[in-house]
Amino acid sequence: MKCQYCGLDVSLPFRCPFCGKYFCVEHRLPELHNCQGVRRASMAHWASLGEPILKEDSMRVHNKPKLSFKISGRLLRFTEIIHLTIGTLLVISVGLSIAIEGSFPADPFLILLLALIFSSAFILHELCHKFVAKIYGLWAEFRLTLLGIIITLISIFSPIKIVSPGTVIVSGEANKEIIGKTSLSGPLVNLMLFLTFFVSSLLIGTFSLKTAFIWGSLINAFVALLNLIPFGFLDGAKVFWWNKYVWFLVFIASLLSTITALKVFLYG
Secondary structure (H helix, E strand, O other), rough: EOOOOOOOEEEOEEEOOOOOOOOOOOOHHHHHHOHHHHHHHHHHHHHOOOOOOOOOOEEEEEOOOEEEEEEEEEEEOOHHHHHHHHHHHHHHHHHEEEEHHOOOOOOOOHHHHHHHHHHHHHHHHHHHHHHHHOOOOOEEEEOOOOOHOOOOOOHHHHOOOOOOEEEEEEEEEEEEHHHHHHHHHHHHHHHHHHHHHHHOOOOOOOOOHHHHHHHHHHHHHHHHHHOOOOOOOOOHHHHHHHHHHHHHHHHHHHHHHHHHHHHHHHHO
16 A cells, blocks of 8 residues: 555555544654644634634644553552653663663763763753743643653663653644754754763863763764654654755764764774
């Protein structure tokens, strides 16, 4: 069957629950195939509430899942600050495991610094999504996901590290530009952190700090590059959907940053 957005032949197409059409993996999400079903449903819903009808090029992003656990029949709900705290501790734990398992000197200060730098690459990435979404008037909060927690916990003890304890959930009226810019903000903050750590590593003579800053530049460059891959739920797919030229420039910048940081990390 052909994707009803791009025409690509797919053997296992995804059916959109809103418009009923079939799409490839790249365009399965409503916002990635300009879903008219979502738009019609949103217009009818918000009109019934007496709210303004959306602009022609806009759509409602309405998704506010809450992480909850049922314990003895009681439902416990965590606030955003607790979600962030738990998520940060999980990411720091993964960072500590990498620093301890890696070929770094057995220096407690260096190991802790590496873990904090590692966690900042992920936490600041998500917070930047939140702040930019709020600038555009959207509701945005960080939420843990049960699957993400399990995967991150396994990563602490596994040689394969996958860090994704949660994500920023966004809700409100948004068009392609707003979605693209909100998604781009995360990789951009990683590129800025890369530049900060890389320049600092050139200026600092202390071995521990220099090692930590080189590590920080590599982690942030890699996180930016990974998230800019134009696939599925990654930031790159939404940036590519909004503006291919912007995506190309930032993707090349992240690729060159990763190559530079990796070269310095391996060869000094």
